[in-house]
Amino acid sequence: MNIPKKAILQKGQGRTRKLAKLEYIYERESRYFAQVAESVKDLALKEIQDLGGKNTQPVFRGIWFEADQSTFYKIVYLSRLASRMLVPLVEFQCKDKDDLYKGARTIRWEEFLTPQKTFSIASNVSESQINHSNFAGLRVKDAIADYFRDRSNRRPSVDTESPWIMINVHIHKDRAAISIDAGSGPLHKRGYREARVSAPMQETVAAAIIALSGWNGEEPLLDPMCGSGTLLCEALMHYSRIPAQIFREQFGFERLPDFNVREWEAVKAAADKAIRPLPRGLIRGSDISDLAIEATRTNLMGLHYGAEIDVELADFRQLNRVENTLIVTNPPYGIRMGKDQNMKLFYKDLGQFLKEQCKSCTAYVYFGDPGFIKHLPLAPSWKKNLEIGGLDGKIVKYQLY
Numbered sequence: 001m002n003i004p005k006k007a008i009l010q011k012g013q014g015r016t017r018k019l020a021k022l023e024y025i026y027e028r029e030s031r032y033f034a035q036v037a038e039s040v041k042d043l044a045l046k047e048i049q050d051l052g053g054k055n056t057q058p059v060f061r062g063i064w065f066e067a068d069q070s071t072f073y074k075i076v077y078l079s080r081l082a083s084r085m086l087v088p089l090v091e092f093q094c095k096d097k098d099d100l101y102k103g104a105r106t107i108r109w110e111e112f113l114t115p116q117k118t119f120s121i122a123s124n125v126s127e128s129q130i131n132h133s134n135f136a137g138l139r140v141k142d143a144i145a146d147y148f149r150d151r152s153n154r155r156p157s158v159d160t161e162s163p164w165i166m167i168n169v170h171i172h173k174d175r176a177a178i179s180i181d182a183g184s185g186p187l188h189k190r191g192y193r194e195a196r197v198s199a200p201m202q203e204t205v206a207a208a209i210i211a212l213s214g215w216n217g218e219e220p221l222l223d224p225m226c227g228s229g230t231l232l233c234e235a236l237m238h239y240s241r242i243p244a245q246i247f248r249e250q251f252g253f254e255r256l257p258d259f260n261v262r263e264w265e266a267v268k269a270a271a272d273k274a275i276r277p278l279p280r281g282l283i284r285g286s287d288i289s290d291l292a293i294e295a296t297r298t299n300l301m302g303l304h305y306g307a308e309i310d311v312e313l314a315d316f317r318q319l320n321r322v323e324n325t326l327i328v329t330n331p332p333y334g335i336r337m338g339k340d341q342n343m344k345l346f347y348k349d350l351g352q353f354l355k356e357q358c359k360s361c362t363a364y365v366y367f368g369d370p371g372f373i374k375h376l377p378l379a380p381s382w383k384k385n386l387e388i389g390g391l392d393g394k395i396v397k398y399q400l401y
Helices: 025-029 038-050 069-078 097-105 133-152 203-213 230-240 261-273 290-301 343-357 370-375
Strands: 005-012 015-022 031-035 054-059 062-066 084-093 118-126 165-172 175-181 221-223 283-287 310-313 326-329 361-367 382-388 391-400
Touching: 025 031, 025 084, 031 069, 038 054, 038 062, 038 203, 038 382, 069 261, 084 097, 097 133, 097 175, 118 133, 133 165, 203 230, 203 326, 203 361, 203 382, 203 391, 221 230, 230 283, 230 290, 230 326, 283 290, 290 310, 343 370, 343 391, 361 370, 370 391
Parallel strands: 118 165, 221 283, 221 326, 283 310, 326 361
Antiparallel strands: 005 015, 031 062, 031 084, 054 062, 084 175, 165 175, 361 391, 382 391
16 A cells, blocks of 8 residues: 655644645545454444444454544444454555564654653564564564654653553554554453452453343343343443443543544543433342452442442342343353352253243343353254354353243
8 A cells, every 4th residue: 555645734732733744544544443353243333333434344353444533533432342443554565574664664653652652562463474473563663662763862662551652563464554552452441340250251242242132221131140240331331321431541542643632522522421321220130149249339339320230149049030121141151160060050050040030031141161052951042153352152042931
């Protein structure tokens, strides 16, 4: 891809300056990339389109889309299913380390950071002559350091924990792309999880389960094995329209040279204003573990209307009859179960609970280990792969008549 240079008037946070600059891909094409797990790509595609993304193009592990500035801010702030949002800067042929170094040096890095700031690099390579992701990241790091050292004899430092800006390097079939991470990190890290139990569900997995269920608040929702409450939190955020990134303190798009603070503040204000109350009792959960209940209550405490969710210390086997309710749950498995636990008996009991105590309900059960599906003695309506969050899981729907 040829990246032209031209003289432009650039506006950034109140400053106007005339300079000859490299026109970045996102500036020229208003095009961005959402990293998305393959198994939720259709859901994420609809989400991006509903939020205003145009000319969407699904590709392997992601979706290209076009958006104006304010719409892009909105998509980053509200998306529940994307794992990262990337702002593409340059793309070039990259057959060896020198090509990568030279390509990285074409970027005017002073527009994004200074020697006093910090950065980190995430890199991924596939089907290329450069075949080591860490090496690619180090080569781009060297290019950035040398860029500043040649101009000021100083260089920014690498900070992998809390950098000023996060840079993404992707090389596929000897074609390199360098982007800015618009969310300054993985978007599944919502910020509400202050307490946890063993092997907690990733937030994007829970969001995908809620989306697949089609739940819209017309019937109550119950998680009878809520763990640390991730499904309950995501159900609350979905119903009450709480922005997925409401607790994120900084965004990578704020580091872009054309960042428009007024547009961002307007987008954020409109999204926050759209938050609606949660009716008492619409969402509820329970768990046999007092530690899990404590963690759930802690995590709900920081969310809008989290206090409206009833959380009960109880074994699902002893719950009262449930009717006309949507049930979503992630049963314990593997490391989440005690070594003495009889798994076959556990799933037999779960099946009996769903069949006898949950008439006129629909259940969506997530199996992090699909091998346990056969132990739940109910006929599924359907099964779908949900390979996300480091697990090759499945979500199974059971219609309970």
